[in-house]
Amino acid sequence: MRYAYFPGCSLGSTGIEFGTSNKLVAQKLGLDLWEIPDWNCCGASAAHLTNHTLALALPARNLAIAEKEGLDIAVPCAACFARFKATAEAVKASEETKKKISSIIEMDYEAKGEVLSLLDVIGKKISVEKIKANVAKPLTGMKVVSYYGCLLVRPPKIAQSDDPENPMVMDDLMAALGAEPVDWGYKTECCGASHVVTKPMVGKQMLRDILYNAQANGAEAIATACPLCMLNLDMRQKQINAKWGTNFNIPIYYFTELMALAFGYSFKDVGVPRHFVPAEKLLQDVFSRTGARREGA
Amino acid sequence: MVAAAQHPNIELLSYSEVEEVGGYIGNFEVKIRKKAKYVDYDKCTGCGLCETKCPSKVPSEYDLGLGKRPCIYKPFAQAVPSKPVIDAKNCRKLKTGKCGVCAKLCPTGAVNFEDKDEVITQNFGAIVMATGFDLFEWEKAYGEYGYGKYPDVITGLHFERLSNAAGPTGGRILRPSDGKEPKTVVFIKCVGSRDEAKGKEYCSRACCMYTAKHAHQVIDKIPDSKAYVFYMDVRTPGKAYDEFYNKTLADGAVYLRGRVSRIYKEGDKLICKGEDSLIGKQVSVAADMVVLATAMTPSKESEKIASIVGFGIDKDGWYQEAHPKLRPVETHTGGVFLAGACQGPKDIPDTVSQASGAAVKVCALFSKAEMETDPMVSYVNEEKCSGCAMCVPCCPYKAIELIPKKERAHGKTVERFVANVNTGLCQGCGACTAACRPGAIDLQGFTNNQILEEVDALCL
Numbered sequence: 001m002r003y004a005y006f007p008g009c010s011l012g013s014t015g016i017e018f019g020t021s022n023k024l025v026a027q028k029l030g031l032d033l034w035e036i037p038d039w040n041c042c043g044a045s046a047a048h049l050t051n052h053t054l055a056l057a058l059p060a061r062n063l064a065i066a067e068k069e070g071l072d073i074a075v076p077c078a079a080c081f082a083r084f085k086a087t088a089e090a091v092k093a094s095e096e097t098k099k100k101i102s103s104i105i106e107m108d109y110e111a112k113g114e115v116l117s118l119l120d121v122i123g124k125k126i127s128v129e130k131i132k133a134n135v136a137k138p139l140t141g142m143k144v145v146s147y148y149g150c151l152l153v154r155p156p157k158i159a160q161s162d163d164p165e166n167p168m169v170m171d172d173l174m175a176a177l178g179a180e181p182v183d184w185g186y187k188t189e190c191c192g193a194s195h196v197v198t199k200p201m202v203g204k205q206m207l208r209d210i211l212y213n214a215q216a217n218g219a220e221a222i223a224t225a226c227p228l229c230m231l232n233l234d235m236r237q238k239q240i241n242a243k244w245g246t247n248f249n250i251p252i253y254y255f256t257e258l259m260a261l262a263f264g265y266s267f268k269d270v271g272v273p274r275h276f277v278p279a280e281k282l283l284q285d286v287f288s289r290t291g292a293r294r295e296g297a
Numbered sequence: 298m299v300a301a302a303q304h305p306n307i308e309l310l311s312y313s314e315v316e317e318v319g320g321y322i323g324n325f326e327v328k329i330r331k332k333a334k335y336v337d338y339d340k341c342t343g344c345g346l347c348e349t350k351c352p353s354k355v356p357s358e359y360d361l362g363l364g365k366r367p368c369i370y371k372p373f374a375q376a377v378p379s380k381p382v383i384d385a386k387n388c389r390k391l392k393t394g395k396c397g398v399c400a401k402l403c404p405t406g407a408v409n410f411e412d413k414d415e416v417i418t419q420n421f422g423a424i425v426m427a428t429g430f431d432l433f434e435w436e437k438a439y440g441e442y443g444y445g446k447y448p449d450v451i452t453g454l455h456f457e458r459l460s461n462a463a464g465p466t467g468g469r470i471l472r473p474s475d476g477k478e479p480k481t482v483v484f485i486k487c488v489g490s491r492d493e494a495k496g497k498e499y500c501s502r503a504c505c506m507y508t509a510k511h512a513h514q515v516i517d518k519i520p521d522s523k524a525y526v527f528y529m530d531v532r533t534p535g536k537a538y539d540e541f542y543n544k545t546l547a548d549g550a551v552y553l554r555g556r557v558s559r560i561y562k563e564g565d566k567l568i569c570k571g572e573d574s575l576i577g578k579q580v581s582v583a584a585d586m587v588v589l590a591t592a593m594t595p596s597k598e599s600e601k602i603a604s605i606v607g608f609g610i611d612k613d614g615w616y617q618e619a620h621p622k623l624r625p626v627e628t629h630t631g632g633v634f635l636a637g638a639c640q641g642p643k644d645i646p647d648t649v650s651q652a653s654g655a656a657v658k659v660c661a662l663f664s665k666a667e668m669e670t671d672p673m674v675s676y677v678n679e680e681k682c683s684g685c686a687m688c689v690p691c692c693p694y695k696a697i698e699l700i701p702k703k704e705r706a707h708g709k710t711v712e713r714f715v716a717n718v719n720t721g722l723c724q725g726c727g728a729c730t731a732a733c734r735p736g737a738i739d740l741q742g743f744t745n746n747q748i749l750e751e752v753d754a755l756c757l
Binding site: 163164165166184185186189213216217 | 439559561
């Protein structure tokens with residue numbers, strides 16, 4: 001199974017462990033991720049607030065390179081995915097847009113290939129059996145809530161996820177790893193994105209509510225598929241605790257980190273020690289619980 | 298209902314279904330399936346002893362699953378006639394052959410497990426449609442309200458059963474999940490109504506008033522309770538309606554203008570996140586129970602029965618009236634009238650008015666020996682008619698049939714078939730004139746020649 005792969009800016013910087021774990025998981029699952037050569041920025045946030053054509057042209061160049069190779073495309077970052085998918089849909093919908101964009105990027109682009117989030121590639125295109133077969137260290141009994149955020153599911157007509165209000169792809173993946181997916185109310189709420197920088201009080205309050213609801217429903221950890229959600233949830237817990245006198249200490253993981261760990265890779269391989277909220281202890285506990293259970297059985 | 302049942306000129310055919318309708322105004326021939334009741338209504342006194350001892354209990358349809366009913370049952374307490382039927386799908390005796398407790402107990406020996414469906418055909422002069430409505434299936438559309446996974450998110454109809462003294466809780470408003478009395482109840486209006494994206498475009502009309510009533514019942518029946526109503530508009534056009542709404546407000550219901558964007562669980566509370574658009578802020582209410590005012594939709598299978606009887610429906614599936622303002626009780630099919638929510642969402646007073654109107658329309662029809670019809674109807678030139686029958690399926694009113702015609706040709710008498718228009722049924726739509734290949738059918742007052750002359754006058 002071969003896909004064009006667009007890492008985007010985060011996966012080499014703030015979300016480096018997402019990039020690392022994606023590669024490890026892909027390798028195990030026989031998923032050939034062909035990194036788009038000479039890729040450029042997807043334009044997220046900045047471009048589509050500046051110029052509509054620019055916002056379509058930037059992802060279109062990457063998409064055109066993938067199309068030339070005849071590949072569908074897997075996009076790990078939620079923001080990149082949203083821009084890629086919006087571009088593909090816009091080109092599909094209008095012959096005029098197609099011509100305009102093709103002339104700007106000086107390449108043909110016809111939106112033939114499918115644009116998928118990496119979450120959907122792993123969750124929908126690869127069988128549960130294959131994932132289960134690779135699990136060496138199951139996350140038995142780990143209570144985890146799946147956090148999809150906004151751009152993987154919205155706007156529904158563009159994102160085309162399994163369900164914009166109650167997506168289950170990540171929950172099902174967590175169950176396949178042996179974890180216990182916990183139902184909660186903030187699956188698709190916004191993490192505040194860059195509000196934490198521009199309007200810290202608004203952003204932090206949004207994060208506090210997400211963390212609170214996860215904790216209230218008994219979650220031990222939050223799984224995410226977006227580098228920005230990860231950054232916000234992982235990095236701000238201390239500040240939130242200081243502001244509201246809460247006591248959050250919830251480890252946040254990329255879903256591929258949990259997969260890679262369950263597939264048997266070490267914390268260091270995956271990049272877990274890079275997290276702000278210590279994330280090794282919980283997994284050590286989970287693995288030792290599993291071990292104990294195995295010995296007991 | 299009891300008065301209707303006792304009227305000498307009214308015959309009730311309960312637990313029966315219309316299977317076929319033939320004929321026309323003044324002379325409908327209706328095939329009716331009288332479903333097996335397994336109870337002989339001539340013997341049954343309606344004492345109800347059988348219902349108390351039936352060992353099989355299933356969720357009650359009338360209580361929307363909030364309570365249970367036995368398998369020999371009356372659909373609801375005031376049902377007419379007040380006699381039970383056996384639910385063959387769930388009855389232990391009919392399924393396994395063992396049980397028969399009801400038959401043993403019945404003092405008049407009315408239970409008959411050998412009962413069979415009976416199909417009868419009767420003639421009627423007119424038909425009044427009153428198939429009512431169903432509720433919009435919000436569980437399939439509103440993921441933000443939990444797709445029905447929270448038992449304490451209920452519809453107005455559930456609330457109606459909870460607050461009813463003869464209902465499953467004896468009239469106490471209790472949460473379905475744990476039977477506790479809710480202290481904070483959130484009402485959400487327009488769930489499925491006025492929502493083109495997820496539901497229906499139209500306003501369901503009755504919800505503003507019943508929600509005001511429900512909110513008032515919460516405040517009235519539960520001490521120290523709070524009722525919050527999220528609304529888009531409050532529509533109270535009716536006699537004493539606005540006064541009622543204002544009383545609900547004055548008595549303490551909190552009306553918030555905005556939609557609820559999400560309901561989720563936190564502990565045993567249902568958190569309703571929404572917007573108060575009058576203050577321009579997000580609000581969140583921790584509720585014990587949420588009541589959704591779901592849209593009215595045409596009742597299931599109403600489309601099927603409309604095609605059996607032979608009249609049209611509108612884009613939303615409601616029965617199409619002949620004219621939205623001037624003929625709201627009639628259909629385009631002569632002798633078929635409409636009453637109540639089958640024609641469009643309405644409340645009780647409107648339903649009663651329309652039903653009374655339909656009854657009088659029928660009386661007016663029956664009071665005359667001859668029927669007046671529109672003169673603009675189709676007629677067949679039998680000399681030209683080839684008997685191809687193309688016009689028959691074209692007619693939406695089933696007004697054309699083929700009749701035999703004897704004529705002399707080459708010295709012999711031959712019989713052939715020609716089209717014949719029933720002028721009582723023809724509504725003058727002209728579909729047959731366009732379909733007629735030999736040009737044998739014309740519409741009186743709008744003949745092909747007349748129209749061609751008009752075209753000539755305009756164009757030449």
